[in-house]
Amino acid sequence: MSYEFDFAFLDEYGPELLRGVWLTLGMTAASVLPGFLLGTLCAVGRLYGPPWVRRVAIVYVEAIRNTPLVIQVFWLFFGLAVLQVRIGAFPAAVLALVINVGAYTAEIMRAGFESIPKGQVEAASCLALTRSQVIWGVQLPQAVERVYPALVSQFVLMMLATSIMSQISAEELTGVAYQIQAFTFRGFEVYLVIAGIYVALAAALRLVLLGCATVAFPRRRRLGTPL
Amino acid sequence: MDATLIADAPAAATDRETMVRFEDVRKAFGTVEVLRGISLEVHRGDVTVLIGRSGSGKSTALRCINGLETINGGRLTVCGRKLHEPGVDLRALRQEVGIVFQSYNLFPHLTAAQNVMLAPRKVKRIGIREARELAREVLAQVGLADKAEAYPEQLSGGQQQRVAIARSLAMHPRLILFDEVTSALDPELTGEVLRVIERLAQGGMTMVLVTHEMGFARSVADQLVFMHQGTVWEAGSGDILRDPQTPELRQFVGNGL
Numbered sequence: 324m325s326y327e328f329d330f331a332f333l334d335e336y337g338p339e340l341l342r343g344v345w346l347t348l349g350m351t352a353a354s355v356l357p358g359f360l361l362g363t364l365c366a367v368g369r370l371y372g373p374p375w376v377r378r379v380a381i382v383y384v385e386a387i388r389n390t391p392l393v394i395q396v397f398w399l400f401f402g403l404a405v406l407q408v409r410i411g412a413f414p415a416a417v418l419a420l421v422i423n424v425g426a427y428t429a430e431i432m433r434a435g436f437e438s439i440p441k442g443q444v445e446a447a448s449c450l451a452l453t454r455s456q457v458i459w460g461v462q463l464p465q466a467v468e469r470v471y472p473a474l475v476s477q478f479v480l481m482m483l484a485t486s487i488m489s490q491i492s493a494e495e496l497t498g499v500a501y502q503i504q505a506f507t508f509r510g511f512e513v514y515l516v517i518a519g520i521y522v523a524l525a526a527a528l529r530l531v532l533l534g535c536a537t538v539a540f541p542r543r544r545r546l547g548t549p550l
Numbered sequence: 551m552d553a554t555l556i557a558d559a560p561a562a563a564t565d566r567e568t569m570v571r572f573e574d575v576r577k578a579f580g581t582v583e584v585l586r587g588i589s590l591e592v593h594r595g596d597v598t599v600l601i602g603r604s605g606s607g608k609s610t611a612l613r614c615i616n617g618l619e620t621i622n623g624g625r626l627t628v629c630g631r632k633l634h635e636p637g638v639d640l641r642a643l644r645q646e647v648g649i650v651f652q653s654y655n656l657f658p659h660l661t662a663a664q665n666v667m668l669a670p671r672k673v674k675r676i677g678i679r680e681a682r683e684l685a686r687e688v689l690a691q692v693g694l695a696d697k698a699e700a701y702p703e704q705l706s707g708g709q710q711q712r713v714a715i716a717r718s719l720a721m722h723p724r725l726i727l728f729d730e731v732t733s734a735l736d737p738e739l740t741g742e743v744l745r746v747i748e749r750l751a752q753g754g755m756t757m758v759l760v761t762h763e764m765g766f767a768r769s770v771a772d773q774l775v776f777m778h779q780g781t782v783w784e785a786g787s788g789d790i791l792r793d794p795q796t797p798e799l800r801q802f803v804g805n806g807l
């Protein structure tokens with residue numbers, strides 16, 4: 324069996340690939356922080372909110388976690404069209420990603436909050452802190468620290484999941500790859516390169532998020548404890 | 551002015567020295583009655599020590615004082631607040647009543663100084679400089695001036711417990727509760743924590759403490775309370791340990807020493 328590898332498309336389609344990379348990165352970068360905030364709010368709402376907030380949070384989390392991302396994306400994209408709301412493919416993709424990753428983040432953060440010993444909360448409320456001061460000032464920092472590795476994995480997964488966004492014509496990396504192989508008939512080589520790029524992007528994202536951790540968790544930095 | 555206020559006024563005047571007053575206090579968890587009619591007074595500047603067998607209700611009684619447990623019957627007045635009436639402002643109460651637990655419960659993500667400063671900053675809204683000064687002061691008071699920047703995991707159990715005491719002191723409470731604060735410590739570390747408590751007692755701090763350290767109880771107590779089956783079985787000065795009036799206390803002392 325002999326197969327002639329041909330990576331000539333790299334020269335010709337280099338700029339397109341780069342645009343795809345930027346779009347993938349852009350969607351990811353735009354979704355991480357809002358997704359984290361949404362998830363954290365949901366976790367807190369589900370754990371400590373009034374009954375109606377708990378119910379809303381549960382419905383949201385379960386609806387998202389039990390349907391495919393691509394369906395959520397279509398639903399949002401075409402749903403907005405029905406409502407005569409015009410937004411571009413990029414904002415629609417980011418919105419879908421935020422909603423999607425928010426639900427997973429909510430579950431991760433809920434586990435984080437629940438893993439904090441009751442004595443901590445009791446001690447804090449015995450110091451006359453209000454309920455919300457305890458949640459945001461005492462529980463949240465510890466919860467994030469405890470579940471940080473799980474959060475990092477979740478955001479890497481989210482970045483990989485952007486690969487479906489060409490379905491709504493947001494031509495990110497995978498969408499670009501599809502077009503290149505359609506022109507060049509070099510699908511094997513194209514997707515090999517694309518896979519390599521995703522590996523590099525995932526590594527870079529992990530690195531950046533771990534960098535954030537050293538800023539966010541001074542104790543880890545000081546004591547040199549790995550996450 | 552309403553009638554209850556007028557009726558209460560003379561009592562309040564004579565109460566001035568009473569920081570905590572239990573009057574026939576009852577507390578049940580489900581169907582199990584854990585406090586069965588406790589009456590007890592704690593006076594300003596006094597050290598009240600609760601002793602008794604495991605399960606006799608010492609912790610429950612202590613936890614009622616700062617509203618961690620709500621009572622089911624009787625009257626409980628702490629720093630002039632009636633905890634048996636609805637609508638008690640727990641946060642206001644807890645600014646006056648500190649508590650230290652057996653398990654320290656320091657915030658692990660904060661340094662010793664940050665642990666100490668958190669509540670003064672957030673509750674009393676003092677400035678950062680003032681808070682730093684305060685942290686220095688109370689950490690020095692418990693002999694840990696040099697550990698301000700250490701995280702809890704870098705401290706021994708005894709040091710962590712002393713930080714917890716400092717954290718309580720930083721709120722300038724009128725009364726501090728201690729629930730078996732040395733039970734998790736080995737004898738050497740127990741000594742350093744007890745010395746801090748002793749010094750607070752000498753400084754006139756009002757305290758209620760639960761302990762199994764009988765020697766310490768006798769030496770530090772202005773009032774010693776032996777609890778048994780959810781009641782105050784015997785109470786008096788530290789001397790009641792030398793001359794118990796009830797067989798239960800005699801047996802308890804016999805086992806304990």
Ligand SMILES: Nc1ncnc2c1ncn2[C@@H]1O[C@H](COP(=O)(O)OP(=O)(O)OP(=O)(O)O)[C@@H](O)[C@H]1O
Pocket residue numbers: 579584602603604605606607608609610611
């Ligand atoms: N939250 C709770 N729910 C149900 N039962 C409880 C609760 N807290 C305490 N109890 C019960 O109340 C009784 C008294 O408990 P408490 O903790 O006051 O005893 P204690 O005198 O402090 O004992 P120890 O010396 O072991 O600490 C025990 O039988 C205990 O099982």
Ligand SMILES: [Mg+2]
Pocket residue numbers: 608609610729730
């Ligand atoms: Mg106890």
